[in-house]
């Protein structure tokens with residue numbers, strides 16, 4: 001449906017200028033999170049902040065492709081719309097689906113995955129997608145990337161503060177990158193941050209007061225659940241920042257910190273700056289400082305357990321050779337290297353290009369007495385050994401077209417592909433399916449609740465699937 005909103009129901013003045021105010025019905029959600037509507041003329045309009053079933057008044061920007069509708073008013077709320085619990089939701093770019101109920105988020109995630117895969121592969125009888133819900137939809141983030149900026153400028157209007165009185169060090173605003181921009185949306189509370197990390201939003205402006213420039217600040221849970229802070233700064237930091245870092249570590253309130261200044265080759269390290277989660281096996285899992293980590297401890301655990309369950313389906317009678325690509329610090333490896341219960345592995349090889357992550361992975365395996373070879377190499381250019389039985393891969397958002405080609409050319413019995421980007425996953429599935437592998441299981445883990453992001457697990461095999469193990 002479409003209805004012009006404006007005097008007399010006709011085109012408003014904006015129609016003839018930069019945009020047009022219209023009422024549109026939202027019929028689905030697109031990858032990237034926006035609601036999708038169609039005008040009477042059939043023009044597709046993306047509306048950020050919309051929910052399926054909403055009727056919204058928008059201001060259309062036709063310079064963008066597809067056209068973008070700025071949400072002005074919700075005329076009728078769709079059935080899955082809820083009131084977001086966070087007051088920063090409209091300016092902060094972090095939680096683009098906080099206005100959707102958990103079940104609406106899950107349904108939309110499953111639909112985005114199904115659509116991406118069936119479009120790319122032309123397979124229309126995909127297995128049903130089981131979505132593992134988040135047990136903690138708020139307070140789940142055990143790591144986050146913040147943005148900090150000194151002095152004036154950059155903050156969206158609502159967050160601009162008056163200039164500091166003369167003699168006071170310039171304030172540093174801390175928050176997230178604002179939605180659809182690189183501006184700073186300063187926040188002093190974040191409902192999705194783990195309670196152990198949320199206080200940092202109020203401490204970091206003090207830590208950085210007097211700095212010039214801007215930078216990213218990565219925060220995570222470290223040893224003993226205490227925060228670790230990684231500052232990547234372009235500009236100058238005042239002496240008080242360094243002394244406060246020393247103090248935080250000495251008094252034991254933070255487990256560690258690391259500061260990388262632009263133009264300075266070596267970072268300054270305080271305490272142990274490596275994040276630590278509880279691994280899926282219940283033991284501590286050490287992560288590379290500044291390296292990759294899953295956003296939540298609980299989600300990482302669900303993911304690792306499910307990946308291992310799927311890797312061990314339809315076991316051969318002999319010990320297996322297992323290859324893990326894009327292994328990171330070992331979130332999945334600590335279960336994979338263990339092998340299926342009661343059965344030894346013939347070999348476990350994990351490939352990761354980050355030296356610090358690979359070092360953590362070795363440490364994580366050896367702390368558990370697990371054998372495995374960790375190779376520092378390009379996983380997207382790693383040949384799959386002829387003897388490999390199962391390949392598990394978890395590439396970054398760009399996907400793994402090289403690895404997919406190598407797997408397609410191999411004779412592996414099964415593949416478990418973990419992806420945070422349905423589009424590149426779908427692209428990489430094309431050669432895998434063409435090589436004779438079939439999708440036996442399709443699952444999603446709500447690793448990023450309140451956002452349009454989703455983690456997908458696909459298992460492929462060369463033979464008919466056995467019954468799936470019970471989902472917990």
Ligand SMILES: C[S@@+](CC[C@H](N)C(=O)[O-])C[C@H]1O[C@@H](n2cnc3c(N)ncnc32)[C@H](O)[C@@H]1O
Nearest residue numbers: 292326327328331352353354378379394395396
């Ligand atoms: C999505 S993360 C997954 C890591 C691990 N599975 C986990 O859950 O923590 C992808 C990992 O691949 C690594 N990586 C990215 N490109 C790579 C490449 N070309 N070769 C090897 N590793 C790569 C990154 O450093 C990162 O650790």
